[in-house]
Amino acid sequence: MKKLISIKKIKNSLVLLGWLTSCAYAAQPATVRLDYQHSGDAKAEHYAIERVVIEPLPWPGNLSRNMDDTNRGVNRFEVLDAKSGELLYSRGFSTVFGEWSSTDEATKLSRSFQESLRFPKPDRPVHINVQKRDEHNQFRTIWSIDVDTDGQDVIRKQMPSGLKPVAIHVSGPSPDKVDLLIVGDGYTAKEMPKFIADARRLSKYLFAVSPFHERQKDFNVWAIAAPTAESGVSRPSTGQYHASVLGTRYDIFGSERYVLATDNRALREIAQNAPYEFIEILVNNPTYGGGGIFGQFSTAAAGNEWADYLFVHEFGHHFAGLADEYYTSPVAYQPNAARPEPWEPNATALADPANVKWKGKVKSGTPIPTPWPKQEYEVRSREYQKIRAKLRAENRPEPEMSALFKEDLKYTNELFSKAPHQHEIGAFEGANYEATGYYRPAQQCIMFDRSDKFCDVCSDAISTIIDLYSRPAHSVSEKTQ
Known part of the structure; x- marks a missing residue:
């Protein structure tokens, strides 16, 4: 009986997704994703384009808020008209490479990381600038590339994945809402109902915490996962290794509790089957752990007793660019003796x-x-x-x-x-x-x-980001499943 109910809920979710897509996306442009390699070490960094992809779903965002005025992130990217230089879109973000480059390992060797930029498809060739903060906290361009999203080398069709998102909490059309996508890793085919239950449980807790509680009608939450052969993700420090869809694992940068997905391309190819602006990855593990990168994704161990806290804390990093305020736990990052003013809204060097x-x-x-x-x-x-x-x-x-x-x-x-x-x-x-x-x-x-x-x-700081991605409901009443 429970299985039949679960299947019915999933079917209803797909019908809801189809209805929202047809009524809300009519005027939305396509979604462009620029995949690239970000490499280097503690002293230098390099970029190289991999491909330009037109994702299967239209752009989920609010086109009236294409410019990011929040001043968040280590990096920012700009999409400009290639001829006139008019700014068409911008967003702040941070990267896994940026975190790794502050570790001791980065002083000894070079590494490469996959990254992606997503933006609404322009109707003309564009010039893209990737910027990084300098010692004065000002953004400076460190990589530029011209992109014609109608060019012959742009990928417009992909093999169908067979993956469909499940609606967890739907308040209205995606362009009017913050779209949070919960992605599962380490869940077998038989554990898909457990994944959906975990997603419902943890998103429910998120909306019990202020200011998410007061703003829950500004959110849509979806869930999607590709099954794995075994339960759980790798934890190398204890000799546990599992083949993972997203390459998610513990012990990132040598920290036993730090969990990140290491296969960005796999993550994006799964996520593109749902409307999303933010991603939280649930790992099917009982061991305490999680992580969060502003504008990229966050992770949380769904099977841990502290999963509620992990889900919200790590989402605070990813969603709003909040700094960790603790300082007694060991971390892999090297201290900066210069004590620059943090860009994060909740930490300061108190120069004045x-x-x-x-x-x-x-x-x-x-x-x-x-x-x-x-x-x-x-x-x-x-x-x-x-x-x-x-x-x-x-x-x-x-x-x-x-x-x-x-x-x-x-x-x-x-x-x-x-x-x-x-x-x-x-x-x-x-x-x-x-x-x-x-x-x-x-x-x-x-x-x-x-x-x-x-x-x-x-x-x-959280409310500021909600305002950037949402606008008042006007046509669709709240539906929560």
């Missing part, structure tokens, strides 16, 4: 305390920098990290790690409850993986620890 980045949210009388029980927190955290490392080194059962996380969060909540500025926005030292020199806006936030709320600064 009188004009902190989020000054409008700081109440009169709040000291900047803002005192908090930093020393007590760090003493406890050092002991906690030793236990955590020991549990992982001994490959202890996951419930033991989960119990440690609960104990740590309980201690943090009790410690912070006694702090005088617990609920204030200020400038709390310790953020962006650094104990000193960087500051976060609140004492506690989803981006700092495993708590369940975004601070006001992060909430506003």
Whole structure:
């Protein structure tokens, strides 16, 4: 009976998708995807085009918001009229290569990463600029290429994949909404109902967290997955290897908890079968882990007890470009002694305390920098990290790690409850993986620890991105399945 119900829901979802596509996409242009290679090391980087693809579905985005004015991302790309130079489209983003180039490995060898740029199909040849921030946080062009999307070498037809998206939460036509696509990896054919259930469960939790809760009618959520032969994805540090559709695995950059998809082309060829602007990949694993790259994708271990937190925290990176506010956990990135001002909206080097980045949210009388029980927190955290490392080194059962996380969060909540500025926005030292020199806006936030709320600064940063991709509903009432 449950199986029949699941099949009925999927069929209804496909009918809904077809109806939305036919009524909403009539005036939408095609979707162009530029696939390229991004290579180099810690000192230099290079780009090389692979192909230009016309994706199967029309452009899902709001054509009235083609220009990105949010100033997010390490990179930005521009699509310009090749003759006049008129700016037609722009978006900020970050890359896996950009993260890798800050690791110790990048000082020893060169690597290549697949990347893609997606934009609405223009009616004329275009010039594309890929830009990167300089030491003054200004975008400078580092690669340019001319593209004729009507050229003979453009791929217009692809082999059918047989994959169809399932509607999880539909509020209206895609051009009016933020389209989030949940992609599964490590789910077998028999586990497809589990994948859909995981997608429903975690998206439901996302919309229980502010500001997503208040803005859920501005979202559509879809789910899609290609089955794998075995359950789960690879975790090399423990000798677990599985053939994965997206090349998703743990131990990225040597961090046991960092999970990323390594096959961008495979990801895009699956995702192109659904309307999307953002992607969260669910891995069918019980071990704690996840990751998020602004404008690319985020990941979360769906089978872990902390999956709710992982899904929302990592989506905060991918969706809004939020920085990690924690600093006591080991990471692979090399520190920058220059302490440049982060582009992320929730971290600052505090070069000018009188004009902190989020000054409008700081109440009169709040000291900047803002005192908090930093020393007590760090003493406890050092002991906690030793236990955590020991549990992982001994490959202890996951419930033991989960119990440690609960104990740590309980201690943090009790410690912070006694702090005088617990609920204030200020400038709390310790953020962006650094104990000193960087500051976060609140004492506690989803981006700092495993708590369940975004601070006001992060909430506003999320709302800004929602506004970039959505517009008020006008013709389709909300449908949630």
